[in-house]
Amino acid sequence: MHGRILKGIAGFYYVEAKNERVYECKAKGIFRKAGIKPMVGDDVEIEIIDEEKGLGNLTDILPRKNSLIRPPVANVDQAVILFAIVKPDPNYNLLDRFLIMMRQQNLPVIICFNKQDIATKEEQQELYDAYEKCGYKVLFVSVLEERGLDELKALLRGKTSTLAGPSGVGKSSLLNKLVPDADMQTGELSRKIDRGKNTTRHSELFYVKELSDEQEETFIIDTPGFTSLELRGVTCDSLMNYYPEFEEYEPLCRFGGCSHIAEPDCGVKDAIEEGKVARVRYDNYRILYQDLKNMKPDYSKKGR
Missing domain, CATH: 1.10.40.50 (Probable gtpase engc; domain 3)
Known part of the structure; x- marks a missing residue:
């Protein structure tokens, strides 16, 4: 049966199959021997070993369109990086590191700055001038006041986007605006797998019903907040x-x-x-x- 990995915890992978049921699956040893680690967003084949309990095994990982190391996700169309304009002030070093990593993957990036409601026009203009000239799409939003979200939704429609950013910038609040039942989805999955959702943060794929139709589906992959990023494959000369x-x-x-x-x-x-x-x-x-x-x-x- 074909499916897509929604979440991975401690060697278990939770796959939504074409019948819209979520199965708890273990990866066969062949992946470990081949040095392949399943990722959230992977399209996979599974075999059902207990339909009643919703248990299965991962038998194959279908070819990936792309894969990222940080955050560790696969088959994404674009990245949305969220920072606050103020409180906290943006960490430019961290933002530039993320942009470099996405450029290595040839992945389009939308830079989204939150907390527009408490920032000055001068603070917004400084950020816009710095990053719009680099060729990135720069958006300013207020998740609290739901300002600027329509433009963001238009850019998300019909794509699989990974949502990334440091802690404390409003990422969870933004996800809940885009996917109103995200807490319900997460809670339901936590009950199915008998694991608390707040013990450890993991990447998780959500279906965005509001932005989907029969012609195009929209997904967002929520990822853990980060405070540092290591650049790989980059030298001072490059x-x-x-x-x-x-x-x-x-x-x-x-x-x-x-x-x-x-x-x-x-x-x-x-x-x-x-x-x-x-x-x-x-x-x-x-x-x-x-x-x-x-x-x-x-x-x-x-x-x-």
């Missing part, structure tokens, strides 16, 4: 490739391969002084550049 707003000004650099850090006559640095590139983005680029430059190489995986 970092500039993840800042698309630099590209226009790089031909104006005096030296080929300019890192835009210490070199004189740098077109990117000139653009920053002229206000053509957001200083907050460049300042964070410098921090990430130095962090990557100071990283010690990992020789543990190299042959002896």
Whole structure:
């Protein structure tokens, strides 16, 4: 039977099958031997071992359109990253790290800033100027007052979106506005699997009924809040490739391969002084550049 993984906890995977029933499944050893870990969002084949109790086994993971490491989800069309404009102030370093990771996966990102109701126009404009120039869709919403949600819903319609962001920015409140019965769905699943929903946070896929019809279905994958993100596959020399707003000004650099850090006559640095590139983005680029430059190489995986 074909289905999709809604949630995974402690080696058990909860699969909604085509008959709209959720089955508690264990993954067969073949996946572990092959080094494959099932992910929320995976399309899978299952065999039913107890229809009455809703138990089954995962027998196959169908080809993935894509997969992310952080958050660990599969088959998504876009990412929605949620930060607060204020209270707490946005962590630019964390936001840029997330954008780099999604750019590595060629995954479109919607940057959504919450708490518009308590932020000034100047604070909103600063964020818009910094990230709209990078080619990202930037939205400002107030989940509390339900402002800006219609535009977000239009962007979510017909897609599977992963919702990510740090704790305390209103992610759970936003999910409950988009999926009014999310608490009910989670509670129902918790009763079925006899596990409390608040002990550990896991990624979970929700069907968005309001934004779905016979032609297109809409899903949101809620993911745990995070406070740090490790960049993989990025070096200090390749970092500039993840800042698309630099590209226009790089031909104006005096030296080929300019890192835009210490070199004189740098077109990117000139653009920053002229206000053509957001200083907050460049300042964070410098921090990430130095962090990557100071990283010690990992020789543990190299042959002896």
